Amino acid sequence: MAGGNHSSVTEFVLLGFTDLQELLFGIFLLMYITMLVGNLGMIVLIRTNPQLQVPMYFFLCHLSFLDICYSSSIMPKLLSGLLAERNVISFNGCITQFFFFVVLGTTEAVLLAVMAYDRYVAIHEPLHYLVAMPRGVCVQLVVGSYAAGSLNALVHTIGLLQLSFCGPNLINHFYCEMPPLLLLSCSDTRLNKVVMVICVGFIITISVLAIVVSYTCILLTIWSIRSAEGRHKAFSTCTSHLMAVALFYGSAAFLYFHPFSRYTEDQGKTASIFYTTVTPMLNPFIYSLRNKEVRSxxxxxxxxxxxxxxxxxxxxxxxxxxxxxxxxxxxxxxxx
Incomplete structure (x- = not known):
């Protein structure tokens, strides 16, 4: 990190996707509308039905809210860029987009780990579930997720503001992301890369560890259930969460843990599409189609x-x- 920002760049040009822009506009617009309808529908369904006023759906409601905000921090600019001849974003706008993207992405990563713990409590202590997960504890876990996201975003944003960007200002991506921004900096970015790997590695490691431990305990609990129908019912409540975890963590880990020496913008864009567009769109369908209570x-x-x-x-x-x-x-x- 440099001693301060002395950037001569006042705006960036997001190159995005250069081929088949009209076709991609239609596809991404359809995906964005589907994401909005699915997640808003999930929120309304949970908030208006007394049968769904339990911790599991409280967390799921916040996951849908995060997916809406998460995707909306990227998609409107992507859609307008596909129609514009030159997709320009100001330096401050780029940093702002990056900050909120990291806040929401990190919060969702932590919240997925919280939801795994919630599933463990529900299966291990079904009769004391509401006692073990009262409303106050659920609110604290959600607030803690947002706090972790805000702290992580603040660290990386401050690091970016210490760099100098002397040109070129062409970002071969469809939004402001850390790896392509570091490639454009004319400062020494080694410390930024180390901090990025440490922070992202810590968050993913802790979250995945919590998920693995929770599901190990869940599997042990399910194995002790004598009824085959009971085991199937218990495990079916977890498969939707596991699918969401695999989609989100898989694409994020590929992007941030991919060696910079072999990093290519096309690989970064492909991975980013999954966790900024595909995963938020699929989450409400994964949880609704795989969940009997939501379906009914x-x-x-x-x-x-x-x-x-x-x-x-x-x-x-x-x-x-x-x-x-x-x-x-x-x-x-x-x-x-």
Whole structure:
């Protein structure tokens, strides 16, 4: 890290994707809309149904919120850049985007570990689950996740602000990320790279260790269940979380632990697409399709909406003087 920022660069040009931009715009727009609808739907479903007011869904609600913010810190700029001839972002805008991206990404990584611990408590102590995970503890765990994300982002952002960027200002990426920014700096970035690997390595190691320990205890608990149906039910509640963990940690580890000597921008962009776009889009479907309670609650909500719509339609028909008998519509006698 240099002694202070003496950058002559006031803006960066995000090269993003240079081929098939119109096609990619349509694909990414569809993915972004799907992500918004899926995660907003999950939040509304959890917040409005008393059956889902338990710690597991409290954490899942915050995961959906993080996915919305996480993806929204990247996708709008990516979509506008695919339509613009020159996708420019100011130096301050780039640093701001990077800060919030790291805050939200780190928070989600820690929250996934918290959710693994929550699953362990639910399976190991099912009768005392709500006592062991009261509302206050859940709130503290979520606040701690955000605190860890903010601290990690602050360390890296301060490190970037100490660097000088003398040019060129072309970022071969679709958002402001640490590895491509370090490649553009004209300062000595060795300390930044070491700090990045240490911080990311510490967070991923601690989080993955917590997940591994939690699921080891979960497997031991499931193994002690005598009923095959009970074992299947207990394990099925964890598979969706494991799928989300594999998608998120796999792509993040590939990007940040990939040696800089063999780092290529195309590899970085491919890995980034997974944990900034694909994973937030898939998470609500993974948790809803693999979770019986969410499926049944969603089914009841859809039936309620459909029945309400059908009731309003019948009311409108009655007001218009039309009644249906045996599938045949007839005017009321009063109209004749």
């Amino acid at each position: 609650t969603l089914r009841r909500a859809m039936n309620k909406v459909f029945c309400g719509y059908s009731h309003r339609s019948r009311s409108n028909q009655t007001k218009a003087g039309i009644t249906c008998h045996g599938g045949v519509s007839r005017r009321n006698k009063a109209d004749t």
